[in-house]
Amino acid sequence: xxxxxxxxxxxxxxILFFGxxxxxxxxxxxxxxxxxxxxxxxxxxxxxxxKSLFSNSSILSALVLSLELAxxxxxxxxxxxxxxxxxxxxxxxxxxxxxxxxxxxPVVNPEIIxxxxxxxxxxAYQTIAVKVDFLPNTIMGFxxxxxxxxxxxxxxxxxxxxxxxxxxxxxxxxxxxxxxxNPHQAFFKVVLPEIMPAVLSSFLxxxxxxxxxxxxxxxxxxxxxxxxxxxxxxxxxxxxxxIYALSTIMFIVILSIIMxxxxxxxxxxxxxxxxx
Amino acid sequence: xKRTTLFCAGISLAxxxxxxxxxxxxxxxxxxxxxxxxxxxxxDWTRFQGHGVSLxxxxxxxxxxxxxxxxxxxxxxxxxxxxxxxxxxxxxxxxTMYAKIKxxxxxxxxxxxxxxxxxxxxxxxxxxxxxxxxxxxxxxxDDQYMNQDFDPGNKYSVPYMICTTGIIYNTSMxxxxxxxxxxxxxxxxxxxxxxxxxxxxxxxxxxxxxGFSINPDSVDEVSIVIEELKAQKPLVQAYVMDxxxxxxEGGEAAVGVYYSGDAITMIDDNPDLAWVFPxxxxxxxxxxxxxPTACRNQEAAEMFINYMCEIDVGxxxxxxxxxxTPSTEIWExxxxxxxxxxxAYPSEEELAKTQVFTNLSNEVNDxxxxxxxxxxxxxxxxxxxxxxxxxxxxxxxxxxxxxxxIRKKMRSTYQ
Numbered sequence: 223x224x225x226x227x228x229x230x231x232x233x234x235x236x237i238l239f240f241g242x243x244x245x246x247x248x249x250x251x252x253x254x255x256x257x258x259x260x261x262x263x264x265x266x267x268x269x270x271x272x273k274s275l276f277s278n279s280s281i282l283s284a285l286v287l288s289l290e291l292a293x294x295x296x297x298x299x300x301x302x303x304x305x306x307x308x309x310x311x312x313x314x315x316x317x318x319x320x321x322x323x324x325x326x327x328p329v330v331n332p333e334i335i336x337x338x339x340x341x342x343x344x345x346a347y348q349t350i351a352v353k354v355d356f357l358p359n360t361i362m363g364f365x366x367x368x369x370x371x372x373x374x375x376x377x378x379x380x381x382x383x384x385x386x387x388x389x390x391x392x393x394x395x396x397x398x399x400x401x402x403x404n405p406h407q408a409f410f411k412v413v414l415p416e417i418m419p420a421v422l423s424s425f426l427x428x429x430x431x432x433x434x435x436x437x438x439x440x441x442x443x444x445x446x447x448x449x450x451x452x453x454x455x456x457x458x459x460x461x462x463x464x465i466y467a468l469s470t471i472m473f474i475v476i477l478s479i480i481m482x483x484x485x486x487x488x489x490x491x492x493x494x495x496x497x498x
Numbered sequence: 499x500k501r502t503t504l505f506c507a508g509i510s511l512a513x514x515x516x517x518x519x520x521x522x523x524x525x526x527x528x529x530x531x532x533x534x535x536x537x538x539x540x541x542d543w544t545r546f547q548g549h550g551v552s553l554x555x556x557x558x559x560x561x562x563x564x565x566x567x568x569x570x571x572x573x574x575x576x577x578x579x580x581x582x583x584x585x586x587x588x589x590x591x592x593x594t595m596y597a598k599i600k601x602x603x604x605x606x607x608x609x610x611x612x613x614x615x616x617x618x619x620x621x622x623x624x625x626x627x628x629x630x631x632x633x634x635x636x637x638x639x640d641d642q643y644m645n646q647d648f649d650p651g652n653k654y655s656v657p658y659m660i661c662t663t664g665i666i667y668n669t670s671m672x673x674x675x676x677x678x679x680x681x682x683x684x685x686x687x688x689x690x691x692x693x694x695x696x697x698x699x700x701x702x703x704x705x706x707x708x709g710f711s712i713n714p715d716s717v718d719e720v721s722i723v724i725e726e727l728k729a730q731k732p733l734v735q736a737y738v739m740d741x742x743x744x745x746x747e748g749g750e751a752a753v754g755v756y757y758s759g760d761a762i763t764m765i766d767d768n769p770d771l772a773w774v775f776p777x778x779x780x781x782x783x784x785x786x787x788x789x790p791t792a793c794r795n796q797e798a799a800e801m802f803i804n805y806m807c808e809i810d811v812g813x814x815x816x817x818x819x820x821x822x823t824p825s826t827e828i829w830e831x832x833x834x835x836x837x838x839x840x841x842a843y844p845s846e847e848e849l850a851k852t853q854v855f856t857n858l859s860n861e862v863n864d865x866x867x868x869x870x871x872x873x874x875x876x877x878x879x880x881x882x883x884x885x886x887x888x889x890x891x892x893x894x895x896x897x898x899x900x901x902x903x904i905r906k907k908m909r910s911t912y913q
Contacts, residue, residue, distance in 0.1 A: 258767045263747060265767075270567070278566040279574065280586055345602050362603055444604045445554040447587040455559035455588035457740045459760060459819075464566055 247473060254466035272471075275464040281452065285468065288433050288449040291364075295371035296428035302372065303379020304421055308413070310380065311387040322384070325377045333374075333437035340370045341441040362444030370442040371435065375428040382427065386420035531579045534570040535810040541634065543801070547581035551798050556595060556606045558785070559588040561659070563811075563818035570814035576805050582798050591696075599624060605792040607799040613784045614698065616655050617648035617857035625654040626789045632800035635807035642849070643784055643824035647856045655786035656803050657824040659815070661757045662844060662852060663699060663781045665774040666742075666764060671752035678777040679707045682753065683726075688733045692745055692754035695737035697870035698855060699781065700727060703755060706778040713856045717865045724869040728876060737874060746771060757783070758841050759821030765841075773841045779851030784824065 257266035275281060310321050328336060344366045351357035394416065398408040414421075436450040443451060453465055528536040529543065537543065555573075565571030573584050589595040592615040598604050599619075611619060619625050630636060639657050649655045665676050672687065682691055682703065694700040702712040704726040714720050735751050743760070745751045747768045756764075758773070765771045787803045789796060805811060812828035815821075822842045823829055829837060836842065858866065 259763065263768060274566040274568070277571075278564060279571065280564055280588075281566075341601060341603050348602070360605065362605070441601075441603065445556070445585055445587060445606060452559070452588060455590045455594075457559070457590055459558070459560040460740055460743050460763065462560060462566065 247469075250466050251470045251473070254463060254470045256463060259460065259463055271463040271467040275467045278462075278464055280447075281449075281462075281464055281468065284447050284449045284452040287446060291367055291371060291448065292429050292432035295368055295375055295432050296425050298368075299372045299375035299428045300379050300421060300425045303376045303424065304383050304417070306376065307380045307383035307387055311384060322380075325380050328374060329377045329381070333435075336374060337370070337438040337441035340366070340373065340438065344442065360444075362442075363446050364444075366442045366444060367439060367446065367448070370438050371432045374435070374438055375431060378427050378431065379421075379424040382424035383417055383420045386417045390416050529579070531575045534814060535572065535575045535808070537579065537805065537808045537810070538635075541804065543580050543805075546795075546798055546801070549581070551581075551795055552583045552585060553607045553795070553798055553802055554585045554587070554605060555802065556587055556589060556598075556604075556609045558610060559590055561588070561610070561785075561819060561821075562586075563814040567818075569818040572806075572811050572814050575811075576802065579805070580798075580801060582801070584802070599790050599792070602792075605794060606790050607793045607795065608802050609788055609790055610658055610785050611655075611788060612855070613646065613648045613786070614855035614857050616786050616788060619788070619790075620649060620654050621857060624791055626791055626793060626796060627653045628656065628789060628803070629796070629800060632797060633804045633807070635804045638807055638809075638825040638827045640824055640826055646784065646854055648784075648854065649786070655788045656807065658785045658787050658806065659759070659819065659821040660782060660784045660824050661759045661821050661842075662775070663694075663702070663755060663757055663783070664761065664841075665753060665755055665776060666746060666761045666771055667753045667774065668746065668749060668751075668768075668770050669772050670770045671749065675772070676753055676774055679703050680778070682755070683707070683730050683733065685733060687753050689735050690752035691730075691734045692742050692751045693727075693730070693734050693737050694755055695739050697866055699755075700737070701866060701870070702781045702853075702855075703727075704730070706776065706780070709778070712781060712853045713858060714862055714866070717862060720862060720865045720869055724866075724873050728873050731873065731876065757821075758844075759819060762820040762839065762841050775840075775844055775848050779853065780848075782849070782852035782854050784854065 253264070254271055255267050255269065256264050257268045257270075306325075310318055313321065344362060347357075347361065348359065351359050351361075390413070394412055395408055398412040399405065403411060434450065435448075436454065439448050439451060440454075447455075449468075453461060456462060456465070527539040529539045530536050563569045563572050565574070573586055577583055589598070592612050595609060595611060596615060596619070599606065599609065600622075616625070633656060636652070636656055643657050643660060644652050665679075665682070667676055669675070671690070674686065676682065676684070676687070681687070682693075694703070698712075701714075701720075701723055704723045705712045705714070708723060708726060710719060710723060714723065736745070738745065738754075742751075742754050742756050743764060746754045747764055749770075761771075761773045765773065787806060789799045789803075793799050806815075807825070809828050809831055812823050812825060813831045816823050816828065816832055816836065820842070823832075829843070
C-alpha cells in the first residue's frame with residue numbers, strides 16, 4: 223500500500239516536472255502553425271510562417287551569424303581551454319588553486335559585467351587605434367563578438383576537461399613515453415583519446431552557450447545582430463510567429479540529434495555487453 | 499509608343515539575362531525596381547553603384563516591410579537599385595538605441611529615434627544636419643508633422659512613421675465603453691486595466707487627465723501627476739508593453755492603452771476589440787530618420803532616407819507595419835481599408851488635441867524616473883520578502899544536498 227502511494231507521488235512529480243519544462247515549448251510549437259499572428263487565439267492551421275521564415279532575410283542572416291559565431295568560438299575556446307586545462311593539471315597545488323579560482327571568476331560574474339567590461343575595453347582600444355597607424359581602427363562587429371564569446375566559453379571548457387584529466391592515470395602517459403612515443407605522440411595517441419569525451423561535451427556546451435548568449439553579445443555586437451538580439455528587439459511590437467517556426471525547427475533538429483546519438487550509444491553498449 | 503516600350507523591355511530583359519541590372523523607365527519619370535516598387539527618376543540613385551558602399555541602419559524591431567508574410571522586401575529593393583549594401587539591425591526602445599550610440603561601440607549611418615530622443619540627441623550633438631538637397635522627398639511630408647519643437651526646421655530629422663496613443667478595450671467584457679483617459683480611474687474596470695510600462699507614455703495619460711502638459715517644466719508638476727498614477731495603481735492589473743497584445747487579445751484584461759498602429763493589429767486578430775481616441779487628447783509620437791555623427795557616408799545615408807520616403811516604399815511599409823504615414827501622397831496610394839481607418843488616421847479635430855513629446859531638462863527627467871520607479875515599487879514590499887524566502891529555501895536545499903553527499907562519501911570510505 224505504501225509503495226503504491228509512493229509510486230503515484232513519484233509519477234505526479236515526474237509528470238509535473240516534465241510538464242513544467244516542455245509544455246511552454248509544446249505551446250509555442252502549436253502556435254507556430256497558427257493562422258493569425260497572436261498566441262492568444264488559435265484561428266486555424268497553416269504552414270505560412272514556415273514558408274515566410276525562409277524568405278525572411280533578416281532572420282536568416284541573424285541565424286547564420288549566430289551559428290557561425292557559435293561554431294568558430296566553440297572550436298577556438300575548446301582548443302584553448304583544453305590546452306589550458308592540461309597546463310593547469312600539471313601545476314603544483316598552490317598555483318593550480320590560484321589559477322582555477324581566477325578561472326571561476328568569469329563564470330560566477332554576472333554576464334552584464336563581463337559584457338560591459340569587454341565593451342569598455344574594445345572602445346578604449348578603438349580610441350588608441352585611431353592614433354596608431356598599423357592597428358585596424360574599427361574592430362566592433364564580428365571580431366569583438368568572437369573575442370567576447372571565446373572569453374566567456376574558455377572557463378567552461380577548463381572546468382569540464384580538468385576533472386577528466388585528474389581522473390586519468392598519469393602512468394598511462396609515462397608508459398607511452400617508455401614505449402617510445404615522443405611527448406607529442408603521447409599526447410595525441412594516449413592523453414587526447416582518454417579525455418576526448420570531456421572535450422566533446424565542452425565543445426557542445428560552448429556551442430549552446432554561444433548561440434544562447436544575449437547579454438555579452440548585446441554590448442559587443444557593434445552593428446551586427448545575432449538571433450537572440452533580433453528576437454529581443456521584436457518585443458516592442460510583437461515577436462513574429464516566424465520565430466516560433468524557427469524555434470520549432472531548431473528544437474526538433476536538436477532533439478533528433480540527441481535521440482540518434484543516444485540510440486547509437488545504447489546499441490554500442492549492448493554490443494559490448496554481449497561480447498563480454 | 500507601345501512598341502518602343504516593348505522594345506526597351508526586351509533589351510532590358512536581355513541585359514538582365516546578361517547579368518547586368520538595368521531599370522526600365524516607366525511612363526511618368528519613374529524607375530521600376532521590381533514589380534512592387536517604382537522610384538522617381540529625377541534622383542541619381544546609382545552614383546554609389548560598384549563602390550562597395552555599405553550602410554548600417556538601426557531601426558525599431560518589426561518596423562519595416564521585410565518580405566515576410568507576402569510583404570515587399572524594401573531593403574533588398576534598395577540594394578538592387580543603388581548597389582549599396584544595407585546591414586539592417588533593430589532595437590526595442592529609444593533608450594537602448596541611445597545607449598548603444600553613446601557608448602561609441604557601434605557606427606550607425608541611419609537611426610530611427612522618436613521625437614523626444616531626437617531632441618536629446620541634438621542637444622548632445624550626436625546627430626549630423628541633413629542636407630535637404632539630397633532628400634528631395636522630404637517635400638512629400640505633411641506640414642503638420644514637420645517643423646516640430648523637437649527639431650525646428652527639420653535640420654536633423656525626417657519623419658518616418660507616426661502614431662497616437664489611445665485606449666483599446668474588449669467590447670464583450672465591459673458594460674460601458676471608456677471614452678476618456680479619466681475612465682481609466684473608474685473603479686468599474688478595477689483589475690482589468692493595462693497601463694504602459696514606460697514612464698513617458700504613462701505620465702502623459704495622467705497629465706492629460708489633469709489637464710497638464712505632457713512635457714513637465716517643474717519637479718512639482720511631476721509629483722502631482724505621479725500621485726495621480728499612484729491613485730490609479732490599485733485598479734491596474736499590470737504595467738506592460740508588448741505583453742498587451744496577448745493579454746488584450748486573449749481576454750485577460752478588458753481595457754488597455756497602447757499605440758494606434760499596434761491597436762490595428764490587435765483588432766485584426768480579435769474583432770471584439772475596439773479603439774477609443776480619448777476625449778482629453780492624445781500623444782502624437784513621431785519616429786524620425788536621423789544620421790548619427792559616426793556616419794561613414796552621409797550622402798549614401800541621405801539616399802536611403804530619401805528612398806524610404808518614396809511612395810511605393812512608404813505604402814509597403816504602412817501596409818506591413820500598420821502605422822500612420824506622415825505623408826498625404828503616400829496616404830492617397832493606400833488601399834481603402836487602411837486609408838479610411840479612423841485609428842490610423844484620426845480626424846482633424848482629434849489631431850488638433852494631440853501633443854508631442856519634447857526632451858525634458860535633466861532635473862525633471864531624473865525626478866520623473868525616480869518618482870516612476872517609486873510609484874511602481876510602492877506596495878510591492880511583500881514581493882521582496884517572498885524572493886528572500888525563496889532564496890533561503892534554495893540555499894538550504896543546496897546545503898542539505900552537499901551535506902548528504904559528504905555523509906555518503908564518508909560512509910563509502912569506511913566500507
